[in-house]
Amino acid sequence: MKQVLVLSGKGGTGKTTVSGAFARLAAPCVTADCDVDAADLHIILAPEPAARNEYFGGKKASIDPEKCTSCGRCLEVCRFDAVTAGPFEINRTACEGCGVCVWNCPSGAINFKEVLSGTWSVSACRFGTFAGARLEPAEENSGKLVALLKTEAVKAAGAAGAKYLILDGSPGIGCPVLAALGGVDAVVVVAEPTVSGRHDFMRLAELLKQQKLKGYLLVNKWDLNAGETEALERAAADFGFGLLGRVPFDTGVIKTLLARRTLGEDGPGAAAEAVEQAWLTLAAGLEE
Amino acid sequence: MKLAVASGKGGTGKTSLACALAQALGPGAALLDCDVEEPDCALFLKPEIGSEEAFSVPVPVIDAAKCKGHGRCQEVCAYNAIKIFNEKPFLFDHMCHSCGGCVVACPEKAITEAPHPAGKIRHGGAGGLFFADGVMNIGEASPVRLIKAVKKLAPAGAHTIIDCPPGTTCPMINAVAGSDFCLLVSEPTPFGLCDLKLAVETLEKIKVPHALVINRADLGDGEMETWCAEKGIKILLRIPFDRAIAEAYSRGETLLSARPEYRMALRAMFAAIETEVAA
Numbered sequence: 048m049k050q051v052l053v054l055s056g057k058g059g060t061g062k063t064t065v066s067g068a069f070a071r072l073a074a075p076c077v078t079a080d081c082d083v084d085a086a087d088l089h090i091i092l093a094p095e096p097a098a099r100n101e102y103f104g105g106k107k108a109s110i111d112p113e114k115c116t117s118c119g120r121c122l123e124v125c126r127f128d129a130v131t132a133g134p135f136e137i138n139r140t141a142c143e144g145c146g147v148c149v150w151n152c153p154s155g156a157i158n159f160k161e162v163l164s165g166t167w168s169v170s171a172c173r174f175g176t177f178a179g180a181r182l183e184p185a186e187e188n189s190g191k192l193v194a195l196l197k198t199e200a201v202k203a204a205g206a207a208g209a210k211y212l213i214l215d216g217s218p219g220i221g222c223p224v225l226a227a228l229g230g231v232d233a234v235v236v237v238a239e240p241t242v243s244g245r246h247d248f249m250r251l252a253e254l255l256k257q258q259k260l261k262g263y264l265l266v267n268k269w270d271l272n273a274g275e276t277e278a279l280e281r282a283a284a285d286f287g288f289g290l291l292g293r294v295p296f297d298t299g300v301i302k303t304l305l306a307r308r309t310l311g312e313d314g315p316g317a318a319a320e321a322v323e324q325a326w327l328t329l330a331a332g333l334e335e
Numbered sequence: 336m337k338l339a340v341a342s343g344k345g346g347t348g349k350t351s352l353a354c355a356l357a358q359a360l361g362p363g364a365a366l367l368d369c370d371v372e373e374p375d376c377a378l379f380l381k382p383e384i385g386s387e388e389a390f391s392v393p394v395p396v397i398d399a400a401k402c403k404g405h406g407r408c409q410e411v412c413a414y415n416a417i418k419i420f421n422e423k424p425f426l427f428d429h430m431c432h433s434c435g436g437c438v439v440a441c442p443e444k445a446i447t448e449a450p451h452p453a454g455k456i457r458h459g460g461a462g463g464l465f466f467a468d469g470v471m472n473i474g475e476a477s478p479v480r481l482i483k484a485v486k487k488l489a490p491a492g493a494h495t496i497i498d499c500p501p502g503t504t505c506p507m508i509n510a511v512a513g514s515d516f517c518l519l520v521s522e523p524t525p526f527g528l529c530d531l532k533l534a535v536e537t538l539e540k541i542k543v544p545h546a547l548v549i550n551r552a553d554l555g556d557g558e559m560e561t562w563c564a565e566k567g568i569k570i571l572l573r574i575p576f577d578r579a580i581a582e583a584y585s586r587g588e589t590l591l592s593a594r595p596e597y598r599m600a601l602r603a604m605f606a607a608i609e610t611e612v613a614a
Contacts, residue, residue: 058345084502145434219372242587
């Protein structure tokens with residue numbers, strides 16, 4: 048089984064659109080939405096409803112006002128600015144669950160409980176199996192949820208004997224991205240030909256180099272700036288990336304999305320054809 | 336006033352709008368780029384950087400001579416960053432959240448802390464604007480501390496625009512927290528709406544008032560408008576898709592260089608937000 052992770056660095060370059068198309072082209076396969084902060088892939092893959100499993104991302108501290116003697120030790124030891132004085136309280140969203148206040152409290156007034164941070168499920172979709180999760184808004188530890196979801200997706204792929212596991216990743220280069228990288232065979236970076244797109248691509252390419260992962264570049268909306276497209280491709284080649292081609296700007300992509308379909312599913316189009324070609328190039332690369 | 340520009344979904348035009356807003360406000364205003372994983376505002380505002388400082392976070396250093404292998408550090412670490420093997424502690428730096436718990440807990444006082452480089456903070460000026468950003472080191476897991484540090488640079492009394500990271504979890508929350516108002520930027524597609532709902536839920540939880548700017552307003556459907564009307568979320572500006580804006584953006588130019596006529600609309604929008612915050 049080959050794991051293909053779709054990333055971008057910069058947000059909104061077309062990761063989810065490309066992941067959805069790859070899911071269709073690789074079918075039957077397992078697809079997982081590893082962008083648990085802002086999960087959207089389910090919109091176009093429409094997985095069958097399934098029982099949702101609870102995800103507990105960690106513990107949060109809270110002060111029992113009955114037991115609190117207002118000594119202020121919690122405020123002193125908290126490094127996350129999560130404690131406010133008078134009366135002493137813990138800001139739930141600022142609390143990082145380190146527990147330092149809990150065992151430092153001389154009167155045992157701080158509770159430390161697992162909190163429900165999100166849910167996840169694995170179910171059938173029209174291209175095989177879909178694994179998705181939802182982090183509750185304002186919750187944290189998305190990296191841990193991504194790792195859990197990936198483990199479940201790998202299990203599902205093993206059980207189904209799937210040839211491909213397609214992973215839709217998060218923007219950025221922080222914890223949810225790092226959690227998605229483990230064990231992947233190829234990372235497809237979807238980038239836009241803009242100065243910021245190239246800047247963010249370079250940061251992500253540097254990360255992949257650090258992690259010794261094979262990268263592939265797919266330029267989206269390439270015709271918005273042909274010079275930047277060439278600059279991106281040169282930069283990618285310098286990093287040893289494979290080139291998957293260029294996707295033109297095509298408003299048909301939005302029509303497909305509004306119809307809740309994957310690219311290419313509702314008929315041919317310039318962008319759909321370019322993404323299909325990219326998949327064929329990638330699949331051939333993975334065979335080598 | 337501190338105004339955060341956030342979105343939920345990435346790539347909806349946060350950076351572009353944040354930079355254009357700062358430019359529209361003009362000299363004396365400030366822009367803080369808190370999207371430290373992918374800081375791009377500098378590419379558009381082209382600031383003169385007057386100061387660049389290394390940013391580090393404390394991580395434990397264990398004095399092997401003093402350690403007696405009690406394992407209290409392993410016990411208190413909520414992040415599995417310290418493990419004891421054969422009565423010797425091993426540190427996994429990348430798991431550490433710098434909470435300092437192990438330092439306090441060690442009965443032998445064998446643990447101290449040393450700075451671990453996590454990024455840099457830059458500040459300077461751009462055409463009379465105060466500019467600051469944070470650049471997270473590649474390979475670091477958490478941008479939160481760097482975001483908090485960049486926010487501390489907000490000049491007192493100045494109108495400050497904060498460009499936030501995408502998503503709705505810790506990086507976004509820490510960038511938005513403490514702002515007087517949050518301007519959400521989205522696009523009227525199913526993806527845009529799904530993430531907008533999450534962003535609104537998050538802002539409701541952390542109690543930051545908010546309104547919406549719809550970008551590429553004509554490339555999508557009417558569901559976002561309908562939802563906003565039901566929720567009572569004000570739409571302050573609609574920017575239609577315009578190839579001239581997209582091409583200017585691709586060259587590293589802001590909305591205002593492609594379409595200077597937006598200057599007045601942005602100033603009016605800012606003034607309307609100020610009035611709402613003051614009310």
